[in-house]
Amino acid sequence: MVHALEQAHRVLRARGHVIDLHPERGSRTRYGRRLPVFVRADADVPAGYLRGRPGGYDDYLAADRAVARVLRRGLFTLESTEVLALRDHLRSLEALEHVLATEWIETTLGPSTRRRLQALLYRHPAGKIVVVEAVRFNLLRKP
């Protein structure tokens, strides 16, 4: 990771920027990362959380450390950093389960959140599922 940032420093012009987007560690618990889930109908109705595998985001903790290291070395300066809440939309519970099985394979849907989603979607058949993910946005500048 530090090597990738060194490579970015090499290919950038003076005063060029590195933009780093990666999942934010702040929403982790000791049981793993939690992603809030809603059903969007007339309003967003909370349904519970998806859970990430404990340790599944260690790579992104390493990304935070790599950024801190290149800042200490003076390769870049930090222009801004913030956390974004990205919302992904799924049209049905079946679509969510398919995505969990094929793409978000380190994330699980527990039985209580599943039951709550089923009940909410029964009540709001046109509703869609919204999953919220916290993402760190770092903007670094080459001197």
Place this chain on the structure above:
Amino acid sequence: MRGLRIDPERTEVRRLLRHAPLRGARVLEVGCGDGRLTRRIAGVVGSIVAIDPDEAAIARASRRVPAGLRGRIHFQVGSGEAMPFPAHSFDAVLFSWSL
């Protein structure tokens, strides 16, 4: 993926374009995957080279480039650990969930 829309509210792109000086810039995107973010910012940047080590993802991304953006986007297989580009050749490097 049918039934899934990643960030349809475009929070990520809006924030990127508000805070990062990407308009007209020559951009290298590292870890572009199937090019979702690449396509969303390509209309604003000057040009974008997007790399990913996954050959299948690069093939999918290349097929999905809209006709109007073909001159601005170039996808190629590559990784952030060995960027095959000359020094000082980009205005911005974007690590999209790949650092």
